[in-house]
Amino acid sequence: xxxxxxDFQKLVLxxxxxxxxxxxxxxxxxxxxxxTGEEREVDILxxxxxGGHPVSVAIEVTDRSRRAxxxxxxxxxxxxxxxxxxxxxxxxxxxxxxxxRKKAAAMxxxxxxxxxxxxxxxxxxxxxxxxxxFEMSTIRYDCDIVLELNGT
Numbered sequence: 001x002x003x004x005x006x007d008f009q010k011l012v013l014x015x016x017x018x019x020x021x022x023x024x025x026x027x028x029x030x031x032x033x034x035x036t037g038e039e040r041e042v043d044i045l046x047x048x049x050x051g052g053h054p055v056s057v058a059i060e061v062t063d064r065s066r067r068a069x070x071x072x073x074x075x076x077x078x079x080x081x082x083x084x085x086x087x088x089x090x091x092x093x094x095x096x097x098x099x100x101r102k103k104a105a106a107m108x109x110x111x112x113x114x115x116x117x118x119x120x121x122x123x124x125x126x127x128x129x130x131x132x133x134f135e136m137s138t139i140r141y142d143c144d145i146v147l148e149l150n151g152t
Contacts, residue, residue, distance in 0.1 A: 023048035031058075035082045042083070058085045059117075061092075068092035068111075070103040077107045091117045 029045040032038070044059035060076050062068055073090060080088045088109045090096075095113040096104070104111045 031083045031085070033082050034084060040079060040083055042080075042085075045085075055087075056085045057087045057089060058083065059089045059091060062090075063093045065094060067095045067097050068100050069097050070099040073100045073103045073107065073109060073111070077104075077109050089117075 024045075024047040026045050026047075027043065029042045030039045031042055031045070033040055042058040043061050046055075046057040046059070048055050048057075058080055060080075062072065068090065072092075073096075076090055077088065090104065090109060090111045091114060092111070093114045096111050101111055
């Protein structure tokens with residue numbers, strides 16, 4: 001198994017904890033290509049049952065200093081095209097370029113930077129995948145508080 005950085009391990013632990021006992025979360029899993037029979041490595045594989053249906057999610061992680069581009073998205077999308085998975089999620093510590101996000105959307109691949117991945121409700125995401133619906137979104141709020149004291 002390749003040496004992983006601490007953040008990668010934290011992500012695996014976070015996903016495992018979020019899914020609880022109802023799912024199997026494993027690192028560096030070898031899956032057989034359904035066309036060629038070749039073994040392909042997946043960084044993280046989530047196997048669960050949601051809504052009575054088995055669901056498999058492959059998560060690939062990159063830790064480069066530059067944002068991931070559309071070439072990386074295309075490469076991973078093609079590499080996973082014939083693997084026995086229901087969904088591919090790509091995580092990049094540095095985020096994704098706009099063309100990469102567009103390419104991922106067109107290929108029905110979910111993308112997230114590291115912060116988005118750590119904030120994802122993985123139990124809910126896995127459940128939604130069983131119904132064929134899943135999209136990662138991040139909502140950020142800016143709040144201002146005004147405190148007014150009446151004569152005290």
